[in-house]
Amino acid sequence: MTAPTSTAAPRKGGRWIERWDPEDEGFWQRTGERVARRNLAFSVLSEHIGFSIWTLWSVLVLFMGPEYGIDPAGKFFLVSMATLVGAVARVPYTFAVARFGGRNWTVFAASLLLFPSVAAFLVMEPGTSYSTFMLCALLTGVGGGNFASSMTNINGFFPLRRKGWALGLNAGGGNIGVPVVQLVGLAVIGAAGGPRLLLGIYIPLIAVSAVCAFLFMDNLAPVRNDTGAAKEAVRDPHTWIMAFLYVGTFGSFIGYSFAFGLVLQTQFGRTPLQAASITFIGPLLGSLIRPVGGSLADRFGGARITLWNFVAMGAATAVIIVASVQESLTLFSAAFIALFVLTGLGNGSTYKMIPGIFQAKALAQGLGGEEAAAYGRRLSGAAMGLIGAVGALGGLGINMAFRQSFQSAGSGTGAFVAFLVCYVACFVVTWAVYLRRGTPRRPDSIASEAAPRPERRLSYVQV
Template sequence: MTAPAPTRRSGRWIERWDPEDEEFWNATGERIARRNLWFSVLSEHIGFSVWTLWSVLVLFMGPEYGLTPADKFLLTSVVTLVGAVVRVPYTFAVAVFGGRNWTIVSASLLLVPSVAAFLVMKPGTSFSTFLLVGLLAGIGGGNFASSMTNINAFFPLRKKGWALGLNAGGGNIGVPVLQLVALAVIGASGGPRVLLGIYIPLIVVAAVLAALFMDNLAAVRNDTGAAKDAARDAHTWIMAFLYVGTFGSFIGYSFAFGQVLTNEFGRTPLQAAYLTFIGPLLGSLIRPVGGRLADRYGGARITLWNYVGMAAATAVLIVAGMRKSLPLFVCVFVVLFVLSGLGNGSTYKMIPGIFQAKALAQGLTGEAAVAHGRRLSGASMGLIGAVGALGGVGINLAFRQSFLSYGSGTGAFVAFLAFYGVCFAVTWSVYLRRPAGQPTVTTAASQEKAELSYAEV
């Protein structure tokens, strides 16, 4: 017997959605879910491009704009900050407005910062105006959170990893694609308005396609209790801290790489553009590999050794910067991008495993343990993603202060090296270190069970 097709009401709402039912999934669910996935990826991809737009626009802004390197780093910091903060409300907007409806709204909102940038992008515009317009561009960072929440609801548990990995990777690739388009524009002697003129129509296309082909799920509802429980759990904030080291590095370096090349190594915007896209591209493509390695060897172990690699790469960058060796600097910076992408996959893979381990340690079994872990891990991901993106703010502010104080990025890299060392220590002490004592038999047994299993998440 074929599963009945989902019923709909005005606004393309699907009343019945049960992807765990294989008959329903094979008959109608998979086709609908895949269609929503592709158009969600498109909208999120454009959102990432708009969010990172100013990392490219500042390369166009020569001496005639009257901005110092510190001004430019502050500008990109503001954009990153807003993108991190709006991830929290964007996470819950899907349940309030519907996935299709919010995709239309969030895609359409991208017109505001893009058109505003088109209007003000000229010499003589005040720095405060650029800051305001950059603040508006930050909303593009929220599209990732709402897109992940929406697609998570469409797919069965057995296919969520593939779907969410594809969704996340498709969004992250918006960074190098934007940089490649900028490279073509600069190479053709075009200005920043040409670049904006390319993306404004694409935003309209993404919103229209979402309206025509996406759906809302009536079954998706906000679980404010889960959000509160996740916020009260220490592991949410521990993982958010570790995600600062991985995704915060990825997005922060994506914004800063071109400016470091122009300010420290004297590269022209065109020369910088030839190099800046490589790291974000490889970092985006490697993210699913980090998740796959975490599946096989345990997310905590992969994350731990990944931080060792990030620290080693940062140490080499310090040497390369002090010796003014551009080839070594670029090569190792690309390696650092790759490691940040790998860590993105391994840290995000840890989250459901941690809450599943806690459920088992509390005595839950079977479907009850799975449901408990899924509930808290889903709610925590929005918070973790938002805090992690704040790492990009810290990176750009660190570069700003380093160039103000030392005239180079060396001071910032020393700070990053120390931070990765702290991340290594936290990962080992919380998720890999064996429990030392057993104060009481019952409590210690439960704690040992949970801690030992964390190594496998």
């Protein structure tokens, strides 16, 4: 069996790959795996820088002392706006991959990060108006879009049996840009440097990521914009169910990443250096464990891992509420870091569920083999951008909840109670839709009917 040929006319230059069939084991072993891994490596680099720029203001607000004249509510609003733009940008970024090519779009998206970085470099000083800071924070949101285009691109390179690992590694490598920018910020603060030094470090790194994407990545010609797939994904209830679950996992991760340092400063009176010395730990561990969540989902099923992960997230949140009421910084920090780890684990398992669900639907419709795999790639690629966008909006909700909680009660306890209710709802939805016994033709059982290799059944087919 040979890899299918794109029906489109061949394109000259631009590193276009006209033939691509990762589900063909022979093709995968000969050339597919090597090319896919190379693209994955540089996709991770670009997404990593994108996440760092997106969450840049979670660090910059720590530099903004009384001389800036911005209260805690104003700072929470600044980081909320960056979250909002990052969420909205994920939708067009998803479809840009098929329109322009994964490699071409990665080069453009990486280069675009220079605008918010240079803008912040120019205005970051006391006396600048709040509206100017707000505009700069909005611009950094384009870094959030990089996740959607990167995940959509890598989804097309890997076979279904490796998607949990590949998507988990791609997302985890990108997510780790959050703790890295916070660590760099900690070093700058510790060295008594200013925010411009932090920005001066990242501007050349942006250029490096764009050049690497230009030199070493590829475009997949068989991937085409498919408005029919987008419309079908919008109409499919599983798209919105998974978007809700992703609000609980990724929305929590990115929302807490923006807010953790501000919560420590506002509720526990930590200095910028004290806050920065703690804030990076949670995002770091949450990013590193994301591929583990994908691998566990490959082996045991994404729905099962996601279900019990929400139980653990609820337990960690309950501990945070107790620590917040008792004003115990040690217990609060430990439980918050544990919650970060769980958000990362859940990020990997929920994203693994997406291609499995649409593959299962294809099998339920009587499709098989490459036809079912192509259907799964087509629908899951379209759905990922929508799911990622809604999930990122969860981060906006978290920051706005913190803002309201601190404004009304001077504490984040009320916000954490709301988050606990959300995790309970996510648990119920996961169980009712994907794991409840007696549910007709559950996606995990449908998919198991078509496992091509019995010895790999659990890792290949479960949602």
